Amino acid sequence: MPDLQNLSITTESDARGSFCPGPLMELIRLVRAGAVGDVLAVLSRDDGSKRDIPTWVAKAGHEFLGMEPFEDATRFIVRKAK
Amino acid sequence: MSNKVSIVLFSGTVDKLMAGAILATGAAAMGKDVSIFLTMWGVMAFRKDDWKTNARISKDFEDHAPAMMHAMAEKKVPSWLDNLKSAQEIGNVKIVACGMTMDLFELKLGDLEPIVTDVDGVASFWSQVEDGTALFL
Incomplete structure (x- = not known):
């Protein structure tokens, strides 16, 4: 696993007010809107x-x-790979 | 493994509409083609703007209805209709209404929420289920 502390997050979305499957939906939107290589995070x-x-x-x-x-909460961090 | 999930939505109560909408959203997120067949009370719940006043929940838990509606409002849980719209944004989710129910209640496609795109027959619905999973709610 990469060192999360040293990652530079491109875009983060706070989905703490959101219910299942809201946070996943938020992440999907971020990934779709982002560029390949972007580091995206959702709370x-x-x-x-x-x-x-x-x-x-x-x-x-x-x-x-x-x-x-x-x-x-929990922060989930993802790199858009394609 | 089949990549299709079909849901027969017979119920028009908010609890089952919510469960159906969330299941459909998850399936769409996982890349499955989702087909929702509305029949009977499922069709009635999709009449234009009906969702704004629909506070019905399943008979066996109806004593929980006020508490559930209150919790959903307080926690700003998106409506089942909004959940379905989100599902359509991220995946292939088709919603059709049962022709027989439409005839029975003298409804036209234009009387339903625009996310319902077609009127279908039951045999046609089953033909598209193929070897996929079908759920009845």
Whole structure:
């Protein structure tokens, strides 16, 4: 796993007010709007995201860089690969 | 493995509409082609603007209806209709209405929310299910 502390995040979206599957939908929007190589992050309080986001990233062919606790939520970090 | 998910939406209660919308969204996110066949109360729930006043929930849990509607409003949970619109933005989600129900209640396609794109027959619906999964809600 890459060192999350030293990653430079291109765009981050705060989806903490959003419910399943909102945070995943937010990530999909970020990935679609971003450029290849962008590092994209979503903040989520939805426990389903911990399974949903890595599963979607693998299926969609992007790179899951990791997740880390952030305040009352989890930050999910993804690199757009194609 | 088939890449198709078909949902028969018979119920028009908010709890089942919500479950159906979220299941459809997840399937669309995972790259599945989703087909939703509305019949009976499912069609009635998609009449234009009906969602704004629909606060019905399943009979067996109807004592929870006010609490559920209150929690959804307070937590700003997107409506089932908004969830379906999001699903259509990220994937292939087709929503059709049962012709028989349309006849029964004298409805035209224009009477329904625009995300419903066609009126279909039950045999035609099953023919497109092929070897995919079909759910009944």
